[in-house]
Amino acid sequence: MLSALAHVEAMETLEVVHQTEFRHRRLSGRPLVIIPLTMAGEAGAPLAAMVGTAKRDMTLLVVPQPRNRDQRFTFAAELGQIVMRYIDSYRQDRRGDGERSHYSDAPQILVPNHGGIKALADLGRMCRFRSASGPYAVPDVVPEFGMWLTFLVDTSEQAGTSMLMPVTAMLSEHWATGQSTLEDQNLASLMAWIAPPDGLSVEQALADAENPDICPPAGPATSPEFDNRHLAPAIQRFDAAHTLGDPHDLATAQAELRDLVAEQVKPTWRMMWTAISLLRSVPEAPRTAKRFERDCVSFTSYSDYRDAGGFPQRKRDTAIGAAQRLSRLERALADFEADMAFDDPFVLADRRSAGEAFAGTVEESVPGRMVTTAKNRRVPRPYVTLRTDDPVRLAAGTKLISPSMPAGHKAVIASVHPDGDTTLVTVEVTGGMGRSRTPNPGTVPEPGQRLAYLPDPGWRPTPVFPASDHTPWTHSPGPDEPDTDSAVPEDAAAEEWGHED
Amino acid sequence: MKAPVDDRLAALRGSAKRRPYNARSLAALENNPRCTLRALLDASGSDKAAIAEHAGYPSPFGQSAFAFARGNAFEAMVKDNGCAELLRVLRETLKLTLPEVAYLDLNDVGGDGSNETRRDRTAEVLLQAAQGTGDGTLFDHPMLYLEVGGQEAFLEPDLVAFRIDGRFYIVEIKSFPIIDGQADPAQVRSATTQACAYVIALRALLEEAGIGPEAVSDTVVLVAPKDFTNRPTAAFVDARKQVSALTRQLARLERISDLVDLLPEGLTFDLDIDKDDKRPRRPAEELAEALEQVPATYRPDCLNHCEMAYYCRARARAEASLDVLGPAVREQLGGIDTVTMALGLARGQLTPTADQSDMAAALRHAARLRAELTGEVGGAA
Structure with a gap:
């Protein structure tokens, strides 16, 4: 917008x-x-x-x-x-x-x-x-x-x-x-x-x-x-x-x-x-x-x-090569868009106006909130509630990063409630607080603080694709089709380009 | 009482020679079916390029002699010796079992090349083939006609239609390359649009004799140079979607007679070309006034295919229409037509209508964010 x-x-x-x-x-x-x-x-x-x-x-x-x-x-x-x-x-x-x-x-x-x-x-x-x-x-x-x-x-x-x-x-x-x-x-x-x-x-x-x-x-x-x-x-x-x-x-x-x-x-x-x-x-x-x-x-x-x-x-990607390329391109695009919004207040504002990111003032903070993890460890999981004018379109459960907080800060949306012309977003801070049982100073947003959040493109493992000799039959070239396995076509050096003199 | 539609269209065109629908006007039909100006100019067979030029916006669609020569040479080569190369490609690349081939050129009928004679001859030959009484397999330069906005439009495809297993296939010969099995999607699309018009026209022709649409395949055959060579290759293009889209557009197209009825009496785009020096005698301002009476729907994409596009862009700019910025911006600002309105709402200087209230709120919010960043005042409260 x-x-x-x-x-x-x-x-x-x-x-x-x-x-x-x-x-x-x-x-x-x-x-x-x-x-x-x-x-x-x-x-x-x-x-x-x-x-x-x-x-x-x-x-x-x-x-x-x-x-x-x-x-x-x-x-x-x-x-x-x-x-x-x-x-x-x-x-x-x-x-x-x-x-x-x-x-x-x-x-x-x-x-x-x-x-x-x-x-x-x-x-x-x-x-x-x-x-x-x-x-x-x-x-x-x-x-x-x-x-x-x-x-x-x-x-x-x-x-x-x-x-x-x-x-x-x-x-x-x-x-x-x-x-x-x-x-x-x-x-x-x-x-x-x-x-x-x-x-x-x-x-x-x-x-x-x-x-x-x-x-x-x-x-x-x-x-x-x-x-x-x-x-x-x-x-x-x-x-x-x-x-x-x-x-x-x-x-x-x-x-x-x-x-x-x-x-x-x-x-x-x-x-x-x-x-x-x-x-x-x-x-x-x-x-x-x-x-x-x-x-x-x-x-x-x-x-x-x-x-x-x-x-x-190759002239054309194999089925597996194409899948790998697509996955790489999608990944790079998501990372690049997040990078731009993270670095650039104009890009961030553009995404805010579309509801894909938000910024606001902290109304309430529960820095002492602790939860027990699946591994039975007690860890800090502070709740922070922000009031924003932005038309937030992110749903609960969205993982977030913030350009306004120290590096490593991570949070996840706990709830989104419209309140009049504004919106109250409660986030649970999940990372960037240090290793101790109490968050390091300055790692949990405090009431009155202005900050912005945008979705975390996140770390994803590199997807595993089958080896080329294990291409599923649905994606293999048929017996009539040209053999895409040979990387260098036999007659390539002789291929016409322009006209003989 | 108003004159019949044909007379009014003839009056719009004036003294100029009637121009048939061509590839470009067909593409425009698909890309911008709602443009009244284009619909009227095309239906009346007016010379859009000459009109645009006289109005002060010469159209930039010159064709390079290189492209022209190459296109012609390629088509001639494919069709040489009774389409020998074409048959080779159909057999080898597409693995079609074409039996005995009979080639019929419908280009010229005993020296009479008039559209009507050729159309009748095309109809006669193709109907015989469809009913199994003729002996043709390949038909070159058939003359078809299509109803566009209630008006008959002749289509003169430089294509071949061939018949195999009781069905007709449309072949489009194009000189853009198919490189490693892939061609430029935009060019394939425009080639397919043309072929779709021919599919529809051919079906209409057969329908008159009670033959169903299945007699014409909606898979078209694209013949184009292979890789970087001059040798042809071929590919099947599934045109089902585009055939039904074009059929729908043709059916929905406002009837030309309805459009014509809305025009002021006596409106004409006649350039009054001088017989001797071939220059328009009509004052340019008068032509501009006539054009302004007709609504146009400009999109930046028109610059790629419509001769009137530069004229329409200037008009859209003068009206501060958001059409100038193209679909990306238009879609984001749905329901807002002009720069004045968009900025007026964003700055809170205009009161939104009920429909616009959501968009106005979004615009004010965006303007506020921008103002915060640029440090400007006036981004509304």
Whole structure:
């Protein structure tokens, strides 16, 4: 409700409204920005990419004839080298001993939007099964690059990770605009709200943002007008020069194509770095560091897997693999949402306005209440009653954590009673009071104290799934279906991608 | 006395050539069935793109020459040599046992390509096949028609219908890829919507001859490039839900005649195109006034498929309508239509109606929480 209201306010004032206090995503000190462009119509046909770790240090790679197979692989190898050099620079400094050690830092690739991630996913899919030897040999880096891209794309599906992110998602998490989610995915429109160019009103900047002549799309698709007016003729000239074989004409045609594509991608490149410095000005949320450590662990474990010559990721998950992935994603989402609410009063308030959390003043406290556990131990279980204005929708029995209490504080709702316009919530404090029979000072809320509670995403054991050779028959592929057990399809290296010359 | 519906629709369109329903207007039908402006423009066969442009909101639905070429090349390849590739895919991928195949192109009927002639020829051939007296298996470019809001709309699918075991199947040929057995859900959905319209139209045609709906399968066959190649693969798409949803929408669709009756006499969207320089002679302000007489239901999603969307968005913005923010916000603020109302209630400056009292309390509460955080005063008591 609070964030809905923020969008409404933004619409009224034509100015962005903060909807979080913090930036909940880690922003690397040296992110690698990639802007992938693809060719319309063709599936997974790279047209170009601008890539680099600083605003003034970029490389533009262009595929002059995106339909051509060899040119696609040349592109994949060049981009692969840049990306792998970047990734490898994070595989140096390892902390800790033995099996539990991990790299102290992790890469971060930033793309403009979700489409950019899809383009990298397609590229990863096309590269990871290739072979560096045999009849369809490609450069060594191609399959390696494909596997790493696939790994990064997989992590990006998991809430709270930071190794591959669309910048639009990071921006719109913090700033609420007066436009729809759909329009927020357009980097130029989003930036028109957050930081309109000098001398322009938000309205003017918005109109410009949707004009492909002023703000070319941030990719991966190029504007149809650009395709028809400029790109198609330039590719034709390149093809003609290629057929005739005149090296001078070929170089001219190639240079012309590069210039054309550069003009299309440069505005987005500049905007990406403006967006990054804006994001840097937002303070990072406290729990981001802890989530980042998990990124480092997963980066290390994949890096070790690669070092040991592991297989490329499957085309499709097996039944068990899919169940594991789903469980991991759900878990990560619940944790991330709780983390955000715990760290950020704005996010907490948003959840309070929806009744998913509450805050109030302690009216009554029974700090001396003791209960006997099943193991026949006497333990303190104080009752605390709060009065809140929030529309509480949590039921008795809900486990709670509190950002207002010392770490480790846990409670469970004992009862919820509406009282006029307010609600009385009684909670039983169950943890964070120390080990003695009387709670440590300051661990039980006292009358008059203001505090907030939100549901505890809780610790859950990692679910146990059957081993892959014990897949229940209901989830096994039938005899007619392709054998999903083989991780690397036999003919993968020969798979068509584009056209033979 | 008012003119009959057809005349009024013709008057709305004015001097322009009638435009048939196409993939985009069908998608709009499913995505936004309640939009009066869209319903009238489509039913009258008006050129939405030209109207939007003249009203000052050119539609951005240009198609890239690359996509166009690829789509055409793919379709041609699949249908080449009497649909040889299509048959291979149906047999190998979908494991269909197609016996002797007879291919019939219904595209052109002895040089007469008019819609009516083609429709009659389609009906004749398909009815014969359904009754077991014809010998066709594959039917290319059938001409079907569908009743939309009480008006007959021609559908010119570039599809093939084939008949196996006494049932017709609709085949949609699309150039988006099926990668590792999965395709983009949004694109599959829009392809299925189109196919559903054809299923319904074909069933209607057979029904006239007393043949039941089971003669047309509601499983459609999607033919699309496999992975990153140009070779086709195929998949069955279960369209049962979408067929019944579209049937329901068509049935519920307010009758065009009812909509037309509400319009002021003499309303037209005619652009009065100059015969020589092909430019509209009608003043843009006059067109804008005409458009404003008709209610529109804007959703951000319209930007993806309706030519009028930018015009409607500007209108929604001018009215400070919450439609601008999209369904996520709208659903949270159920029953509140405008920014003015939402903020007025949140700030306690407006008195809520009985229906709004719960929402108003929630808004005031949210505003108070925000005010506490931002340190602003004025978040209501």
